[in-house]
Amino acid sequence: MDVALSLDRVTKKFGDYTAVNAVSAAIPRGCIYGFLGPNGAGKTTTIRMIMSILYPDAGEIQVLGSPNSESMKNRLGYLPEEKGLYKKMKVGDLVTYFGQLKGLSGRDARKRGRELLERWNLGEWIDKKCDALSKGMGQKVQIISTLIHDPELVILDEPFSGLDPVNVEVVRDVVLQMKRDGKTVIFSTHVMSQAEQMCDYIMLINDGNKILDGPMAEVRGSAGGSVIIEYEGDGTLFDRLPGVTRVNDAGKEVELTLVEGTDPQDILARLIGKISIRRFDMRAPSLHEIFIRAVGGVPHG
Amino acid sequence: MGKIFLVAKREYLENVRTKGFWIGIMLVPILYTGMFLGPAWIEKSKPAKKFAVIDQSGWLLEKVEERMLVEDLSRIFLEVGEAHREDRPMPGLPDYLASLGKSFAETDPYKLSMMAAATAFPTEAGATADLPAELSENRGALLTWWKKLSPKETKTLFKSTTRNDFVLLSNLDADPEKLNNMVLTEELFAYFVIGADPVTDSQGCKYISTNLTDDDLQSWFGRYTTAVVRDQRLQKENIDASVAGWIQSPLSFEGRKLSASGEEREVSLQDKVRQWAPAAFVYLLWISVFTISNMLMTNTIEEKSNRLIEVLLSSMSPIQLMAGKMTGIAWTGLTMVGTWILCVIAGTAFLPGMLGLTLPFDMGAILSDPAFTLSFGIYFVLGYLLYGSILVGLGSVFNSLKEAQSLMGPVMMLLFIPLILMVPISQDPNGLLAKICSYIPPLTPFTMMNRAAAPPTTLEYIATSVLLLASVLFSLWASAKIFRIGILLTGKPPKIREMVRWIKAPVGLAPEHKEA
Numbered sequence: 096m097d098v099a100l101s102l103d104r105v106t107k108k109f110g111d112y113t114a115v116n117a118v119s120a121a122i123p124r125g126c127i128y129g130f131l132g133p134n135g136a137g138k139t140t141t142i143r144m145i146m147s148i149l150y151p152d153a154g155e156i157q158v159l160g161s162p163n164s165e166s167m168k169n170r171l172g173y174l175p176e177e178k179g180l181y182k183k184m185k186v187g188d189l190v191t192y193f194g195q196l197k198g199l200s201g202r203d204a205r206k207r208g209r210e211l212l213e214r215w216n217l218g219e220w221i222d223k224k225c226d227a228l229s230k231g232m233g234q235k236v237q238i239i240s241t242l243i244h245d246p247e248l249v250i251l252d253e254p255f256s257g258l259d260p261v262n263v264e265v266v267r268d269v270v271l272q273m274k275r276d277g278k279t280v281i282f283s284t285h286v287m288s289q290a291e292q293m294c295d296y297i298m299l300i301n302d303g304n305k306i307l308d309g310p311m312a313e314v315r316g317s318a319g320g321s322v323i324i325e326y327e328g329d330g331t332l333f334d335r336l337p338g339v340t341r342v343n344d345a346g347k348e349v350e351l352t353l354v355e356g357t358d359p360q361d362i363l364a365r366l367i368g369k370i371s372i373r374r375f376d377m378r379a380p381s382l383h384e385i386f387i388r389a390v391g392g393v394p395h396g
Numbered sequence: 397m398g399k400i401f402l403v404a405k406r407e408y409l410e411n412v413r414t415k416g417f418w419i420g421i422m423l424v425p426i427l428y429t430g431m432f433l434g435p436a437w438i439e440k441s442k443p444a445k446k447f448a449v450i451d452q453s454g455w456l457l458e459k460v461e462e463r464m465l466v467e468d469l470s471r472i473f474l475e476v477g478e479a480h481r482e483d484r485p486m487p488g489l490p491d492y493l494a495s496l497g498k499s500f501a502e503t504d505p506y507k508l509s510m511m512a513a514a515t516a517f518p519t520e521a522g523a524t525a526d527l528p529a530e531l532s533e534n535r536g537a538l539l540t541w542w543k544k545l546s547p548k549e550t551k552t553l554f555k556s557t558t559r560n561d562f563v564l565l566s567n568l569d570a571d572p573e574k575l576n577n578m579v580l581t582e583e584l585f586a587y588f589v590i591g592a593d594p595v596t597d598s599q600g601c602k603y604i605s606t607n608l609t610d611d612d613l614q615s616w617f618g619r620y621t622t623a624v625v626r627d628q629r630l631q632k633e634n635i636d637a638s639v640a641g642w643i644q645s646p647l648s649f650e651g652r653k654l655s656a657s658g659e660e661r662e663v664s665l666q667d668k669v670r671q672w673a674p675a676a677f678v679y680l681l682w683i684s685v686f687t688i689s690n691m692l693m694t695n696t697i698e699e700k701s702n703r704l705i706e707v708l709l710s711s712m713s714p715i716q717l718m719a720g721k722m723t724g725i726a727w728t729g730l731t732m733v734g735t736w737i738l739c740v741i742a743g744t745a746f747l748p749g750m751l752g753l754t755l756p757f758d759m760g761a762i763l764s765d766p767a768f769t770l771s772f773g774i775y776f777v778l779g780y781l782l783y784g785s786i787l788v789g790l791g792s793v794f795n796s797l798k799e800a801q802s803l804m805g806p807v808m809m810l811l812f813i814p815l816i817l818m819v820p821i822s823q824d825p826n827g828l829l830a831k832i833c834s835y836i837p838p839l840t841p842f843t844m845m846n847r848a849a850a851p852p853t854t855l856e857y858i859a860t861s862v863l864l865l866a867s868v869l870f871s872l873w874a875s876a877k878i879f880r881i882g883i884l885l886t887g888k889p890p891k892i893r894e895m896v897r898w899i900k901a902p903v904g905l906a907p908e909h910k911e912a
């Protein structure tokens with residue numbers, strides 16, 4: 096496997112508090128990789144170490160085959176969770192500036208900035224100041240600034256947070272396009288459904304510890320079966336079913352995690368006549384389920 | 397290096413492109429010029445104060461008016477002579493007076509006052525000085541013309557006659573009640589009451605006005621009456637007036653400057669200006685160092701609150717970012733100081749001409765003296781690096797200007813120390829205080845600049861500069877360590893103790909601070 100990024104027992108402490116605890120991972124080139132975990136799990140700290148904004152206390156990070164990620168900065172693209180723009184700068188100048196900081200010549204940066212802005216329907220904004228941009232347009236400009244130097248590895252920290260559905264779609268399309276272009280994309284999120292739709296590989300972190308990682312299909316496949324039922328009626332019934340380890344009831348839809356060897360037909364038979372069933376689906380468990388199950392085994396704090 | 401330059405360039409352009417920056421820069425020379433020229437202009441445009449006199453002695457006011465007339469005539473002669481020398485026409489001046497300009501210009505002031513006395517009172521003893529024919533022929537016409545000239549006309553023609561400032565209204569009733577009313581309605585600024593026997597004492601002498609803070613009129617009129625009364629007293633005791641004048645004349649010491657080569661010469665205005673020039677440079681140094689150090693800090697905090705730091709740090713190291721910011725702001729500061737110096741040069745070259753003045757000293761000689769300009773340049777850069785690095789380090793830990801204010805209070809107090817020390821050091825530039833302060837690095841730039849007129853020894857220059865340079869390097873290093881951690885913090889600002897720990901920690905080791 097051609098590895099874009101590898102972490103080897105990376106640890107970061109802030110005083111007595113361990114933010115990241117001996118995390119190891121290998122991220123293959125050309126995939127979309129998800130860092131998943133709740134807020135405060137250590138995702139941002141891990142990303143900052145990859146970007147050599149912070150340095151690990153122990154362990155080793157290899158970025159694009161080099162242990163010195165500092166020297167790789169020009170080949171990486173990074174969109175932090177906290178993002179901003181120079182409000183008084185013109186959009187074109189700003190994008191050019193970030194391109195130059197990543198080692199492009201002034202002329203190349205301007206040319207590529209113009210291309211990207213035009214491709215993203217922001218061509219007419221080149222000579223306008225950043226404080227005139229709407230939030231969604233601002234987000235696009237930030238992403239353009241991240242991609243202007245055509246990085247091999249792109250890291251997006253919570254790229255979807257605070258976006259409306261239209262812009263979520265815009266960002267998702269960009270990520271997919273980057274994958275088609277052969278780039279490696281790492282993004283962090285605490286929204287499991289997004290990762291489920293997009294990621295080839297995932298890693299789950301909680302309280303600084305890696306809980307599991309691997310290809311999406313494998314992660315979900317290894318976790319046993321589950322059924323989704325859309326229903327109308329008394330939900331307390333599910334708790335009394337045999338062969339069910341977990342009930343995740345949302346009111347109209349429930350996800351039941353089954354003990355290995357339990358026959359879903361048997362479950363269906365027990366429910367018929369007691370509640371009205373609209374849909375009955377068998378599938379691999381959702382990431383959310385996997386996460387809850389996994390975290391349940393790792394004590395908090 | 398390239399990234400430092402990019403950051404510096406962006407920083408510089410962003411500052412220099414704003415209108416506010418240039419307005420702020422130009423405000424300083426405008427305020428300075430206003431501070432110097434404003435009072436003179438206000439003085440000039442102030443209307444003359446009107447006053448009246450109730451003379452209970454029956455003779456004193458008349459004598460005072462005689463003196464005022466002589467005084468005014470001699471001022472008129474002086475000014476007409478001056479105008480002739482400068483080849484400046486005085487429209488509205490009677491022809492005979494204008495044609496006397498040449499002879500007035502060639503006569504010294506003392507003789508002019510004798511001529512004025514002779515013109516006003518030709519019969520008095522000793523006042524028959526040989527007047528120019530033109531003047532003695534037109535004596536009567538001149539006196540009538542002057543008497544009839546209105547205060548407004550007087551003001552446009554002359555600069556310094558008594559009527560420019562004070563106008564005596566002599567045709568009023570000597571009724572205190574009426575005068576009181578006039579004072580209250582501001583028709584009169586004030587009125588005087590002269591006692592019945594002013595030669596004996598001040599019994600019954602009064603000055604009545606609503607405004608007792610402005611005592612120009614009171615002391616001016618007091619001088620005239622005192623002089624008249626003194627003459628009367630001398631006469632009464634049979635003392636010759638000229639003898640009395642001689643007795644009262646003070647003994648004065650002429651100041652002479654001893655140069656390093658042992659040469660003794662007169663103190664020129666140039667010497668005095670040179671002596672005080674360092675103080676002006678210190679002030680300029682202080683303003684510029686603190687303006688731009690403060691700009692650097694504000695700017696760092698703003699960038700942090702703009703949430704751009706992480707993006708920038710993904711492209712460069714914190715040290716590169718800090719160096720770039722410091723360089724960019726340094727260029728901004730140099731632009732600012734350069735503009736000021738250009739303003740001074742342009743101001744001294746053109747402004748006096750525009751206002752009809754000549755500058756009584758050579759500004760060029762001061763601006764081209766390396767003891768001033770070269771040390772100003774060097775101390776500006778070093779002072780900025782020292783204070784700028786301290787403020788950028790401190791600024792990096794705060795999330796908003798409001799947060800920073802709590803710490804800035806004490807820091808700002810420290811910044812005022814150089815200003816407080818300015819006067820004592822100017823007075824004794826080679827004294828103990830000056831020497832001690834020269835070796836305290838935060839004070840070195842200001843103290844050494846202040847001592848430039850009485851130059852410190854080369855050894856002192858070297859020793860203090862080495863010390864200052866060492867502190868600059870130390871504070872840059874310490875500040876960089878604080879900066880690289882502080883700039884990423886988002887929670888509560890750390891305590892001073894914590895920052896000290898960051899400075900001590902070897903690079904790469906975690907600081908004892910939890911990220912929020």
